[in-house]
Amino acid sequence: MTDVTKSNPLFAEPRHVEGLEDCYFYHTIELPGLGVQKGHWDLRGRFEDYIGGIDVRGKSIFDVGAATGFLSFEAERLGAARVVSFDMSDVRQQKFIPFPGKLYREDNESWLYYHAITMNKWKNAYWLSHRLLNSRVKAYYGDVYDLPAALGQFDVVIAGAILEHLSDPVSALISLARLTRERMVLITPLIQTEEKLARFEPSADRPADDYTWWTYSVGLYREVLAILGFEIEKISYANYYHEFAARMEERPTVIAVRTAELAAATDNNQPAD
Numbered sequence: 001m002t003d004v005t006k007s008n009p010l011f012a013e014p015r016h017v018e019g020l021e022d023c024y025f026y027h028t029i030e031l032p033g034l035g036v037q038k039g040h041w042d043l044r045g046r047f048e049d050y051i052g053g054i055d056v057r058g059k060s061i062f063d064v065g066a067a068t069g070f071l072s073f074e075a076e077r078l079g080a081a082r083v084v085s086f087d088m089s090d091v092r093q094q095k096f097i098p099f100p101g102k103l104y105r106e107d108n109e110s111w112l113y114y115h116a117i118t119m120n121k122w123k124n125a126y127w128l129s130h131r132l133l134n135s136r137v138k139a140y141y142g143d144v145y146d147l148p149a150a151l152g153q154f155d156v157v158i159a160g161a162i163l164e165h166l167s168d169p170v171s172a173l174i175s176l177a178r179l180t181r182e183r184m185v186l187i188t189p190l191i192q193t194e195e196k197l198a199r200f201e202p203s204a205d206r207p208a209d210d211y212t213w214w215t216y217s218v219g220l221y222r223e224v225l226a227i228l229g230f231e232i233e234k235i236s237y238a239n240y241y242h243e244f245a246a247r248m249e250e251r252p253t254v255i256a257v258r259t260a261e262l263a264a265a266t267d268n269n270q271p272a273d
Helices: 070-077 108-132 169-177 219-226 258-267
Strands: 030-032 034-039 058-066 082-086 138-142 154-160 182-188 199-200 214-215 230-242 245-260
Touching: 030 108, 058 070, 070 082, 070 108, 070 154, 082 108, 154 169, 169 182, 169 219, 182 230, 214 219, 219 230, 219 245
Parallel strands: 058 082, 058 154, 082 138, 154 182
Antiparallel strands: 030 034, 182 245, 199 214, 230 245
C-alpha cells in the first residue's frame, strides 16, 4: 500500500485495518467495539497534564512521534481545528546505540527487516484507531530532521517522549521550530540545572538500554530554544502510568513560546490540504 494520498502526496493514505492481530499499541487506548487496548503508557485522562495545560481548542496541532496516535486523537476530541500526526517514513532513520552482540550492530539488514515489521504494526494500530474513532486527523511520514515547509505552520507542536531517543535532538528542534507558530511542547527528561549540560545516557554495562541517547539540562534547552527564537514559558511535572513497568513515573513538560517580536514576523503559511 502506498503511503501518500492522490489529493496531496504529503499525507499518508489511510490503511484499512480490520483487527488487532497485526497491531502493536504504544499508548493505551479505548476503542469502540474493541475495548481497552494496553500499550507502554496509559495517558488516558491525563492529556491536559501531559501537554502542560495548553488549551488546544481551535488550534492547529502537530504531533511529533505520534506512534499509535493517542495524543493526536485526544487533541482532535478536545476541539483542535487541525491535527497532523507525524512519524518516521523509514526505519533507517532511527538510530540505536550499537552495543556489541546486538542485531542492530552485528546484522543491520536483519535488524531493519524485523524493526520494520514492528513499526508497521504501530502504524496499523494508528489506522485501526483512526477508523474506529471516526478521526479526520491526517498523518505525515517523513524525517524529523527535515520536515517540509509545505506542511504549513502549526499553533502547537507536541514532541512527546521523542527527543531523548534521537541521536541529535538539537537538529530535530531546529526542524520543529520552523513549523511552530506559537508553542512547542517538549515532554522529555531534564537535568535540573541552569548549566548548559548534556548527559550521554548509554552505558557499556546496560546494553538493554539501547534506545535513549541524551538528557539535556534546563539551561541547555533554554539556550537552544533562545537561539531558535523561543523562551521557556513554564515547566510542569506530573506522574504517568507506565503499563509495562506497572508503576507511576514522573515526566517533565517544557512549554516554549515563540518570542513576541519573532511571532509577529513569522510567515503565516497556508496549511497543506
